[in-house]
Amino acid sequence: MTDLSAPVIAVDGPGGSGKGTITQMLARHLGWHLLDSGALYRLTALAAARQGVKLDDEEALARVARGLDASFEPTAPGEPVRVLLGGEDVTRDIRTESCGDQASRVAVIQSVRDALLQRQRDFQKAPGLVADGRDMGTVVFPDAQTKVFLTASAAERAERRYRQLKDAGVGVNIDALLNEIRARDERDMNRSAAPLKPAEDAQVIDSTGLSIEEVLERVLAAAGRV
Structure with missing residues (x-):
């Protein structure tokens, strides 16, 4: 049940800007709930693939989104949030570049966005x-x-993702990553459904060259919770 009196800190931005790390640190620091909304789109893409639903079948994708059995569990500091689909831990499955690309394509479909909107709220x-x-x-x-x-520069976001994948033992080409990030940014900023952009009353924080601790301090200051 939604509690409209509960305060919300909304953190938006492109992939690789550090949102995931910052929001988990914020949630732990404040003792608040956490929503990884991007995971819902990745989960929809994964569930659709497992059910044999094609990405151009908008009606079927919306049904998958409405019936999505998704949940999040906190993990140790520095680790990604544990993501469950039907009780199965799919944290690693949804973090692949392929699933991320599919999720970006699913996210432009208005019927899918409508199905997931109330769930997020x-x-x-x-x-x-x-x-x-x-x-x-x-x-x-x-x-x-x-x-x-x-936000952060595309080059820095590609470098962060490169290091993350290398640490996980995944072979990857940084130039290919940079091209994928730029293509995803272009698609996300120019989509007709909720294009990626700052809210008019949002504080824009560029994390390029900043430590994660410095970013956290700036977000806490923006929220008046230093």
Whole structure:
């Protein structure tokens, strides 16, 4: 049940800007609930693939989204949030570049966005919510008390993703990653459904060259919770 009195910190921005790390640190620091909205689109893409639903079948994709059995569990500091699909841990499955690309394509479909909108809003509960996404402040929680748009240069985001994948033992080409990030940015910023952009009342924070601790301090300051 949505609690409209519960405060929300909406953190938007492109992939690789550090939203995932920052929102988990915020949630732990404040003791609030956490919403990884991007995971819902990745979960929809994964569930669709497992059910044999094609990405151009909008009606079937919307049905998958409406019936999505998704949940999040906190993990140790520094680790990604544990993502469950029907009780199965699919954290690694949804973090592949392929699944991310499919999720970006699913996210442009309005019927899918409509199906997931209320589910996202249901995460707003006491004592508060930290919402990680790309349209948290513009669409999902337009009345959020604090809105942050976290960004970084495409080159730095590619380098961060490269290091992350290398540490996980995944072979990857940084030039290919950079091209994928630029293509995804272009698609996300120019889509007709909730394009990626800062809310008018959002504070834009560029994390290029900043430590994660410095970014956290700036977001806490924006929220008035230093």
